[in-house]
Amino acid sequence: MSTTFLTDTGVLTGRSLRHVVRSPDTIITTAVTPIAVMLLFVYVFGGAILTNAGSPYLDYMLPGILLMTIASGVAYTAYRLFLDLQGGIFERFQSMPIARSSVLWAHVLTSVAANLVAVALVIGVALLMGFRTGASVGAWLAVAGILALFTLALTWIAVIAGLGAKSVEGASAFSYPLIFLPFVSSAFVPTDSMPGPVAWFAENQPLTSIVDSIRALFVGQPVGGDLLTALAWLVVVLVLANALALTAYRRRRQ
Amino acid sequence: MSAEQRADLAISARGIEKSFKGLHVLRGVDLDVRAGSIVALLGSNGAGKTTLVRILSTLTAADAGTAMVNGFDVASEGRAVRSSISLTGQYAAIDERLSGRENLVLVARLRHVPDPRATADDLLRRFALSEAGGRKAGEYSGGMRRRLDIAMSLVGDPAVVFLDEPTTGLDPQSRGEVWETVRRLADGGTTVLLTTQYLDEAEQLAERIAVLHEGTIIQYGTLAELKRLLLPTEVEYVEKQPSLEDVFLALVGSGATTRGGSL
Numbered sequence: 368m369s370t371t372f373l374t375d376t377g378v379l380t381g382r383s384l385r386h387v388v389r390s391p392d393t394i395i396t397t398a399v400t401p402i403a404v405m406l407l408f409v410y411v412f413g414g415a416i417l418t419n420a421g422s423p424y425l426d427y428m429l430p431g432i433l434l435m436t437i438a439s440g441v442a443y444t445a446y447r448l449f450l451d452l453q454g455g456i457f458e459r460f461q462s463m464p465i466a467r468s469s470v471l472w473a474h475v476l477t478s479v480a481a482n483l484v485a486v487a488l489v490i491g492v493a494l495l496m497g498f499r500t501g502a503s504v505g506a507w508l509a510v511a512g513i514l515a516l517f518t519l520a521l522t523w524i525a526v527i528a529g530l531g532a533k534s535v536e537g538a539s540a541f542s543y544p545l546i547f548l549p550f551v552s553s554a555f556v557p558t559d560s561m562p563g564p565v566a567w568f569a570e571n572q573p574l575t576s577i578v579d580s581i582r583a584l585f586v587g588q589p590v591g592g593d594l595l596t597a598l599a600w601l602v603v604v605l606v607l608a609n610a611l612a613l614t615a616y617r618r619r620r621q
Numbered sequence: 622m623s624a625e626q627r628a629d630l631a632i633s634a635r636g637i638e639k640s641f642k643g644l645h646v647l648r649g650v651d652l653d654v655r656a657g658s659i660v661a662l663l664g665s666n667g668a669g670k671t672t673l674v675r676i677l678s679t680l681t682a683a684d685a686g687t688a689m690v691n692g693f694d695v696a697s698e699g700r701a702v703r704s705s706i707s708l709t710g711q712y713a714a715i716d717e718r719l720s721g722r723e724n725l726v727l728v729a730r731l732r733h734v735p736d737p738r739a740t741a742d743d744l745l746r747r748f749a750l751s752e753a754g755g756r757k758a759g760e761y762s763g764g765m766r767r768r769l770d771i772a773m774s775l776v777g778d779p780a781v782v783f784l785d786e787p788t789t790g791l792d793p794q795s796r797g798e799v800w801e802t803v804r805r806l807a808d809g810g811t812t813v814l815l816t817t818q819y820l821d822e823a824e825q826l827a828e829r830i831a832v833l834h835e836g837t838i839i840q841y842g843t844l845a846e847l848k849r850l851l852l853p854t855e856v857e858y859v860e861k862q863p864s865l866e867d868v869f870l871a872l873v874g875s876g877a878t879t880r881g882g883s884l
Contacts, residue, residue, distance in 0.1 A: 371733075374733075375731060378727065378730045378731055379731075382716065382719070382727055385718075385719065385723075386718050389718055390718075454712070454714065454715075454716075454717065455710045455711075455712045455713070455714035456714045456715065456716055458680060458708070458710055458714060459708065459710070459714040459728075459773070460731070461680055462678045462679065462680055462703060462706065462707065462708040463703055463707075463728070463731055463732065464700055464703040464704040464732070465731050
């Protein structure tokens with residue numbers, strides 16, 4: 368099973384990567400909203416926001432913007448999966464002698480590749496706007512690793528949404544709360560400026576530990592316990608979403 | 622039935638049952654299809670034709686009963702069944718964002734055919750799609766999409782081909798092309814089980830016709846056998862009027878046979 372799983376997943380990933388390359392607008396629209404939010408916060412609100420970091424506000428908020436990019440990018444996975452289901456090509460794949468879960472893995476790997484490109488685009492704009500970091504190669508790799516893990520976890524949620532959707536709109540609706548989740552975290556303003564219950568939620572939701580880890584890596588500070596909390600959250604969400612997606616997938620056979 | 626008769630069967634189903642949310646769609650279907658023959662599964666909308674095809678192609682599990690396809694059990698030897706069959710569903714299962722050639726190469730790779738490109742080119746030629754091969758499949762006409770769809774089903778020469786309503790929604794010309802394709806398939810030794818709601822389609826193509834009604838197969842036999850059920854025939858003299866289809870095909874001046882390409 369393992370050898371055909373790898374080759375089948377490779378062939379199917381090649382197919383959906385080709386879709387992405389043929390409609391680069393999917394990557395550009397993924398990056399446009401986070402870039403607009405970044406411009407808005409840096410040039411409009413930024414002057415009024417006090418962070419205790421002492422560094423430029425752009426450096427402070429970039430990690431949250433990157434997470435927002437991925438949260439909006441995974442919606443395209445749900446969309447592409449839904450189109451496959453609607454068009455009948457999904458059934459064709461299922462009636463062929465291929466490793467069954469490779470159909471899902473191909474979409475997931477494509478999502479990771481497409482989102483890393485969108486993230487690179489956003490970082491490019493941030494550099495033009497004056498983002499600077501002294502992060503070492505190791506720190507950059509750690510950031511890339513965290514973002515890849517974040518993409519994997521959210522993409523499996525997208526797979527659940529795509530498998531269960533009844534319409535194109537429904538397939539991507541799950542991503543809206545995810546896109547706004549960074550606002551109620553340490554991504555844009557320090558959590559201690561928020562009223563009690565909101566601050567409690569912001570401090571304890573997964574995005575804060577992820578944002579704080581990436582921020583520490585960018586400024587070259589020790590990451591400490593935040594990274595462990597972030598990784599624990601990511602692994603739990605990933606395992607859970609993966610299990611639910613595979614169950615939903617199997618249930619389609621009745 | 623003796624063992625050697627069974628060995629000659631490409632499809633053999635016994636007592637297949639399936640319910641969806643309390644709706645008893647299939648109520649004990651028995652069906653034998655001889656290897657290399659064309660059998661039409663005839664029934665009205667909602668009779669359960671698609672459900673039966675989905676069970677035989679391992680996409681849906683039956684609630685009760687057994688089915689063998691190409692000698693393999695659909696419940697316990699799913700992968701071996703999937704290696705022996707191909708399914709062409711009601712809606713053309715093509716990737717609209719890939720070209721016709723890329724669609725064929727994709728399926729050829731997934732079926733682990735030795736030379737995917739040569740296989741794709743060969744099928745494009747057989748289905749008169751060579752010129753359109755480089756264009757996006759999303760730009761194809763209905764008939765071309767259906768031809769590509771069936772071509773994709775023939776990659777790797779599966780022993781049994783399921784065609785679920787292969788001509789629904791097609792214009793008369795494209796319909797004739799599909800019929801021609803199906804005939805050539807059977808000439809080459811492939812077993813074809815096709816579902817249809819068109820009586821003339823079953824009449825044109827099938828060696829044997831199975832009538833699926835209210836969850837069971839109520840009649841199964843050759844066209845002549847089915848016609849004999851209504852004997853004696855009353856002889857009536859009527860003026861032969863050309864059907865609208867005859868007129869249409871005469872006007873556009875294209876017979877299905879000339880357009881079918883060399884398969």
